[in-house]
Amino acid sequence: MKLGDGVEQAIHSVAMLSGLSADGVLSAAALAEFHGVSTSYLLKHLQALSGAGILQTVPGPRGGYRLARGADEITLLDVVLAVEGREPAFRCKEIRQRGPNPLPQRYMTRPCQINAAMLRAERAYRAELAKTTIAAVLGELAEQDMDGAVVARGCAFLEQHERKSS
Amino acid sequence: MKLGDGVEQAIHSVAMLSGLSADGVLSAAALAEFHGVSTSYLLKHLQALSGAGILQTVPGPRGGYRLARGADEITLLDVVLAVEGREPAFRCKEIRQRGPNPLPQRYMTRPCQINAAMLRAERAYRAELAKTTIAAVLGELAEQDMDGAVVARGCAFLEQHERKSS
Numbered sequence A, B: 001m002k003l004g005d006g007v008e009q010a011i012h013s014v015a016m017l018s019g020l021s022a023d024g025v026l027s028a029a030a031l032a033e034f035h036g037v038s039t040s041y042l043l044k045h046l047q048a049l050s051g052a053g054i055l056q057t058v059p060g061p062r063g064g065y066r067l068a069r070g071a072d073e074i075t076l077l078d079v080v081l082a083v084e085g086r087e088p089a090f091r092c093k094e095i096r097q098r099g100p101n102p103l104p105q106r107y108m109t110r111p112c113q114i115n116a117a118m119l120r121a122e123r124a125y126r127a128e129l130a131k132t133t134i135a136a137v138l139g140e141l142a143e144q145d146m147d148g149a150v151v152a153r154g155c156a157f158l159e160q161h162e163r164k165s166s
């Protein structure tokens, strides 16, 4: 089981965008540069976040991305599902129905117990991710940022790269 | 995020093997036939289960596989980790250390808050899988097996294919 690298990039990008001023946007290229990743790869994930209603895309030469809602209303689950898709990790292929001796059809009204147990675990995973907002992650970061170096790093970059879209 | 098809096959195989008599084994070919999957593919997963101490391999022409311990001592987590590996689904690439302006080195003694949150969710997932034993899954199955058709299906197959290893 493996999540793609896009999840890390997407969560860090959303966290970064939460530092923009009200009318500011960041370009995909700036986000990619800050995180040292390829723009074309990141763009795919930014578009997925846009499609899921987490980011707003401002078109045009001064355009870019910004959050579509507050960082306290975006959970890690929102981002993970936007980037990875909504299907559960375990995908039952109904192997109980295969082979020379498949399970009688009348059992098919209920999911296989194994599938049901795997989906319980998926729900626990998602519930945990749904508990954590981007705002909470940034709060934890700030708590540990004794000398302000982390915030300063983000601010300096935003100052240089933020575009005023209005 | 996606688990391989091997997980479903492995859990179903372990459940099947729990029906063997004390000195019985099943060949990989029989398990593959029952589940309608490729023997060579299943073999890979059976070997992983063996390597993880979940199955015992009995060598020789009358050999095959059996459980290395009771079905009440094998959890879904044991099987998932054996087949999929022990690495968490989220693999932090430390992108906070990349780019033209990486986070100062003194922050590296703590994991990134995003990584920590993702690992909390992984722990919740694993805790849930660790709660469910193969015996419990079979218990649920038996409860719903009003007319005994499911058990009869497994027994008929075992009767035909079980090898006595001693």
Ligand code: FES
Residues within 6 Å of the ligand: A092, A093, A094, A095, A096, A097, A112, A113, A114, A115, B008, B012
């Ligand atoms: S048939 Fe898919 S998990 Fe049992």
Ligand code: FES
Residues within 6 Å of the ligand: A008, A012, B092, B093, B094, B095, B096, B097, B112, B113, B114, B115
């Ligand atoms: S650096 Fe990897 S999750 Fe933050």
